[in-house]
Amino acid sequence: xxxxxxxxxxxxxxxxxxxxxxxxxxxxxxxxxxxxxxxxxxxxxxxxxxxxxxxxxxxxxxxxxxxxxxxxxxxxxxxxxxxxxxxxxxxxxxxxxxxxxxxxxxxxxxxxxxxxxxxxxxxxxxxxxxxxxxxxxxxxxxxxxxxxxxxxxxxxxxxxxxxxxxxxxxxxxxxxxxxxxxxxxxxxxxxxxxxxxxxxxxxxxxxxxxxxxxxxxxxxxxxxxxxxxxxxxxxxxxxxxxxxxxxxxxxxxxxxxxxxxxxxxxxxxxxxxxxxxxxxxxxxxxxxxxxxxxxxxxxxxxxxxxxxxxxxxxxxxxxxxxxxxxxxxx
Numbered sequence: 201x202x203x204x205x206x207x208x209x210x211x212x213x214x215x216x217x218x219x220x221x222x223x224x225x226x227x228x229x230x231x232x233x234x235x236x237x238x239x240x241x242x243x244x245x246x247x248x249x250x251x252x253x254x255x256x257x258x259x260x261x262x263x264x265x266x267x268x269x270x271x272x273x274x275x276x277x278x279x280x281x282x283x284x285x286x287x288x289x290x291x292x293x294x295x296x297x298x299x300x301x302x303x304x305x306x307x308x309x310x311x312x313x314x315x316x317x318x319x320x321x322x323x324x325x326x327x328x329x330x331x332x333x334x335x336x337x338x339x340x341x342x343x344x345x346x347x348x349x350x351x352x353x354x355x356x357x358x359x360x361x362x363x364x365x366x367x368x369x370x371x372x373x374x375x376x377x378x379x380x381x382x383x384x385x386x387x388x389x390x391x392x393x394x395x396x397x398x399x400x401x402x403x404x405x406x407x408x409x410x411x412x413x414x415x416x417x418x419x420x421x422x423x424x425x426x427x428x429x430x431x432x433x434x435x436x437x438x439x440x441x442x443x444x445x446x447x448x449x450x451x452x453x454x455x456x457x458x459x460x461x462x463x464x465x466x467x468x469x470x471x472x473x474x475x476x477x478x479x480x481x482x483x484x485x486x487x488x489x490x491x492x493x494x495x496x497x498x499x500x501x502x503x504x505x506x507x508x509x510x511x512x513x514x515x516x517x518x519x520x521x522x523x524x525x526x527x528x529x530x
Contacts (some may be wrong), residue, residue: 208239225259225451228284230269234345239288239435240265240345242466249458257415259451279440280336288343288435292370298331303515303523304432305374307504308497313347317431319526324519329436338444340437340459344467345409346474348431349515351398351422351487357496359503365404368394375407375431391416398422409433411470414477419487420425426490428499437463 229246233239241302270278271288276297279287300315303309310316319325320342329339332506350356352365355443363383369375371388379386397403398421406418409428413419437459482489492500508520 220423224257225447227259227261227286227455228264228269229261229286229288230264230267230275230278230284230418231274231288232267232272233265235263235265238345238466238470241469242343242462243288245465246459246462249461253454253458254451259455260334275348275391276337276438279438282440282443285440285443286437288341288437289436290345290370291432291436292372294332294436294438295371297335297337298467299514300328300331300516302372302511302521303328303519304434304525305372305378306511306515306520307378307430308501309508309520310347310432312429313344314529315526316344316347316434318529319523322522322526324522328519332367332438333441336441337411337438338441340439340444340456341463343435343437343463344470345435346411346470347429348407348409348427348433349414350405350407350428350430351418352424352426353401353422355424355488355490356405356426356428357492358499364404366402368397368406369405369445374507374511377510378431378504381504381506394418394419407431409474410478410481411473414481419481419484422487424490425481425487426492428492428497428500430504 227250229243231239231243235241235244243263243265247263250259250261264284269275269284270287272287272293275284275287275289276293278284285286291301291304310319325342329341332339350362350367352362352367354361354365356362359382362379364385366385366387367379368389369379369386370391376386389397389403394403394406395418398406398418405422408416408418412433413422413425421427447455478489481487512520
């Protein structure tokens with residue numbers, strides 16, 4: 201009788217364990233933008249690919265757009281606590297966990313998005329995804345917004361034109377140094393306040409991608425935009441290292457494959473939007489787009505080169521060299 205009860209108990213335990221194992225892995229993906237944006241479309245495609253290949257009964261991806269759960273300032277802590285499993289903040293939001301990603305803020309480091317792609321897919325770019333693993337975060341890939349342009353209340357053709365002007369920046373020591381090197385004043389202000397600050401002339405200019413300037417209507421209150429392509433605005437898909445390494449190998453492999461495909465799609469959408477929104481700004485006639493000559497661009501590059509030197513020790517000269525080398529196609 202005792203043996204029979206033990207057998208029944210053992211069978212019950214195994215049955216309970218089987219039920220527990222049958223529970224699907226839930227991946228809550230939190231981001232701050234609308235679903236029709238490149239990042240939003242990427243997240244939704246990732247969800248759909250995982251469902252198609254693994255099924256909701258094995259892995260279920262839940263996407264929460266528009267800061268429904270967290271904003272970019274607190275989502276990384278939420279990832280670490282397990283409240284969400286994936287997020288995609290701007291690279292500038294990772295400063296608390298690593299200083300290395302400030303590399304992407306260096307001015308005139310990349311000549312175009314092809315160079316960005318080459319670097320991010322290369323050894324050093326992939327290495328940067330892992331720089332926060334000692335803090336419990338693992339980067340899974342990069343999402344593009346695009347290269348930044350300079351807008352202003354006056355024409356900016358050469359570095360001296362920026363002298364004495366006030367520019368809004370994201371929170372970044374590198375971006376501070378960038379404008380200070382130009383004898384301009386950098387001001388850290390929330391993105392949500394930029395339009396009003398420009399409209400009231402509380403600031404003279406700002407730096408942003410074509411898509412951000414179009415969607416937020418900055419071009420309506422800035423008479424000049426210099427097509428400088430001087431900086432990068434990108435995001436990183438990130439997860440908890442503990443969660444990621446805890447997934448079964450086969451599940452992790454399929455999830456990563458789906459994510460990689462979704463990122464390629466999102467970045468294609470971002471490029472198309474980058475081109476289309478620049479065209480819309482030009483056609484509006486509200487802001488004049490200034491093209492830099494090769495000589496003028498060289499002046500800008502030379503003017504901000506001290507910023508590279510200032511942050512070389514923090515960022516790693518080997519990373520800077522690898523990023524700069526990506527400008528040459530193999």
